[in-house]
Amino acid sequence: MASSPYREEDSRVPPTIDLSTPRLSKFKIALCQLSVTADMERNIRNARMAIVDAADKGAKLVVLPEIWNIPYSNENFPVYAEDIDAGASPSVSMLSEVACRYNITVIGGSIPERSDSHIYNTCCVFGSDGKIIGKHRKIHLFDIDIPGKITFKESDNLTAGDNLTVVDTDVGRIGIGICFDINFPELARLYAVRGAHLLCYPGAFEMFTGSLYWEILQRTRAVDNQLFVATCSPARDTSSGYVAWGHSTLVGPFGEVLATTEHEEKTIMADIDYSFIMERRANLPLGTQRREDIYQLVDVQRG
Numbered sequence: 001m002a003s004s005p006y007r008e009e010d011s012r013v014p015p016t017i018d019l020s021t022p023r024l025s026k027f028k029i030a031l032c033q034l035s036v037t038a039d040m041e042r043n044i045r046n047a048r049m050a051i052v053d054a055a056d057k058g059a060k061l062v063v064l065p066e067i068w069n070i071p072y073s074n075e076n077f078p079v080y081a082e083d084i085d086a087g088a089s090p091s092v093s094m095l096s097e098v099a100c101r102y103n104i105t106v107i108g109g110s111i112p113e114r115s116d117s118h119i120y121n122t123c124c125v126f127g128s129d130g131k132i133i134g135k136h137r138k139i140h141l142f143d144i145d146i147p148g149k150i151t152f153k154e155s156d157n158l159t160a161g162d163n164l165t166v167v168d169t170d171v172g173r174i175g176i177g178i179c180f181d182i183n184f185p186e187l188a189r190l191y192a193v194r195g196a197h198l199l200c201y202p203g204a205f206e207m208f209t210g211s212l213y214w215e216i217l218q219r220t221r222a223v224d225n226q227l228f229v230a231t232c233s234p235a236r237d238t239s240s241g242y243v244a245w246g247h248s249t250l251v252g253p254f255g256e257v258l259a260t261t262e263h264e265e266k267t268i269m270a271d272i273d274y275s276f277i278m279e280r281r282a283n284l285p286l287g288t289q290r291r292e293d294i295y296q297l298v299d300v301q302r303g
């Protein structure tokens with residue numbers, strides 16, 4: 001009989017998920033694919049209306065896009081960056097108020113954040129009491145140069161964050177990435193190992209890479225880690241300097257697209273049931289089949 005490649009002392013437990021901790025393990029999610037204009041106050045009002053509408057329709061988790069309060073551009077980041085820690089952000093105040101009033105969890109997309117002499121691309125997570133319970137500064141800045149297609153360098157104006165962000169909310173343990181962060185499977189894997197049920201990526205993928213692999217990346221992150229993945233993009237504005245692909249999507253733990261849309265402004269509502277994670281991991285136990293005797297991923301910040 002061939003000997004098993006697994007040794008008793010190996011600790012290749014699957015990334016465990018705990019269905020008893022979240023207040024809700026079955027709930028409605030809303031992905032608000034918003035139009036973004038040059039008028040920041042209008043964008044804040046519009047986002048609030050979309051969130052209220054989603055909450056009225058039963059959403060317990062609402063996700064906004066990357067850079068939803070101003071058009072995404074290197075010129076705009078320093079002009080409109082808000083100091084979140086000083087409590088001087090109208091965008092954050094609105095999100096906090098609406099999360100509390102409607103008793104919902106909000107993944108607040110991202111906004112340019114000023115902190116000391118730095119500007120970050122930052123996503124705040126709001127608990128149902130309106131408090132900020134997580135803050136993710138985009139870890140991987142989007143620097144791309146495909147001549148004739150797209151050239152963009154976030155690092156001209158933005159500073160990269162240094163921390164992984166996994167947040168325990170009423171609607172589960174959620175790992176946060178922002179757009180380009182989705183290109184890095186290691187980040188998603190570490191979130192899964194830390195017990196995330198859902199990965200949320202506010203994103204504004206551009207047209208060329210968006211058409212090629214925005215959906216592939218979402219489905220791959222979900223399949224690799226056997227969990228839910230949600231993305232939320234701004235609506236497409238072809239008159240803007242940076243044109244977003246759109247196609248906000250919810251993917252299930254077998255890589256199945258559960259809900260998606262095209263590129264217009266729209267809120268996608270869908271159901272999440274975390275028991276599917278357990279079912280899929282029982283069907284196909286990638287966790288115990290993993291060969292950590294020949295490869296391993298190190299969570300540097302945890303040791």
Ligand SMILES: NC(=O)CCC(=O)C(=O)O
Nearest residue numbers: 142179180204205206209
């Ligand atoms: N805003 C972004 O990070 C865009 C990422 C993107 O388009 C990609 O190809 O990656």
